[in-house]
Amino acid sequence: MVTYIGIIITFVFINNFILTQFLGLCPFIGVSKNVESAVGMGFAVTFVMALASITTWAIYNFVLIPLHIEFLQTITFILVIASLVQFVEMVIQKVSPPLYKALGIYLPLITTNCAVLGIALINVRNNYNALESFVAGIAAGLGFLLAILLMSTIREKLDSEWVPKYFRGIPIAFITGGLMALAFMAFDNALLNNLIG
């Protein structure tokens, strides 16, 4: 149990995908203009990350290791994740139109996102088992959701503030992101050790 809590805290706060590891910056900047779409994107990423970590874990342990081609993990994972997301999109469209309306438009955007590939590779590097990989996937997605939600609320406020001409739009967004990353530096492994020993 303690391991799982540790994994969740690690991926949501300490190794936050966006603010500490700088993965998945494209949707972080691109889809954070208003809260509604940011939340949609956040949940879509969480969903895909959880699915991708469990599938890539299976592919790695049941295909790559028996065939001794572990060095092909990156390219295989890209292939598997991309087709998986496409497949899931089709299933959702068929089975649940409301869910498709909420998540569907974001799914194609994250098929080859580096954050999704990142969680698959990190799971392998950390030798996580199936359940640990799954939890790590969800936690990393929630970390993404947290970061993009904070960012989108700040940017909505920024919209009605006066910003120097050359900082308007993307530059001020990146500066904001940088300051948020500084704040997240406060979460480090010492915190984890204090919390769960």
Next chain:
Amino acid sequence: MILRVIFSFISVAALGGILGIGLAFASRVLAVKKDERIVQVEEALPGANCGACGYAGCAAYAEAIVKEGADINLCSPGGASTVKAIAEIMGLDADVGSGEPMVAQVHCRGSKATSSYLYEYRGVKDCNAVHMLFEGDKECKFGCLGLGSCMKVCPTDAIYYDDEGLVRVDKEKCISCGQCVDVCPTGVMQMVPYSADYIVACNSTDKGAKVRKYCKVGCIGCKICEKKSPDGGYKVEDFLSRIDYSQTGDRSAGAEACPTKCIILADDSLKESTEKEVQNKKEEKKVVNEKA
């Protein structure tokens, strides 16, 4: 070594092939049948996603037309041609309505130089925000507050600041979605027909004497425009001149006679050209005078 390379190549190719075939198969099995008419109607719509029809975008409106039988004449950017195209797809009679496309126009030319202000506003650049403080910083409660809330909602960037820093609408870009009219707190943004040549650039229904005190370019309700252009459709009500655009008579005489010059050309570019014409005439006169 070579074997290993070939083996890796084959295994990735096999994996890709399996996944590809799987996806192709899945797309067949899981294909969602979409009513063809929805696709066609969506193509017929302009695709600006402005929301003027009251639906969440062109796709949502197309679905509402086909599935819920929504009215087909709600798309104002598309105008008559779109209604006809949709009617053809749906097999309905085209009820085009009035036909004349409308465009938004700002009915105010009061600037810092010509109007008096109650206080200096320093805050969020938003007309509705300043309107909460004593109904705006201008002494005139009907005029343009000039902070550009209309520009923010305009889906086609048709609204801009002109050389004098006043809000104008480019009627070529305007798709008559009416979002600027909805967002404007003073109601100074109003729809006029596309063919409108002149507009009364004032929205104040205060008495003439009061208007004179706070604005140099406001309508004082003197009725000179009515007299000078009797068939121009000018009508003064509540101390404010308004134009009835169904009257097509000459309006220029009334505009020129206006003592506060608040009847202006609806098109900014036209104004420049007439100014040039006036300039040219003056120069011609000069030349004639010099010759004489």
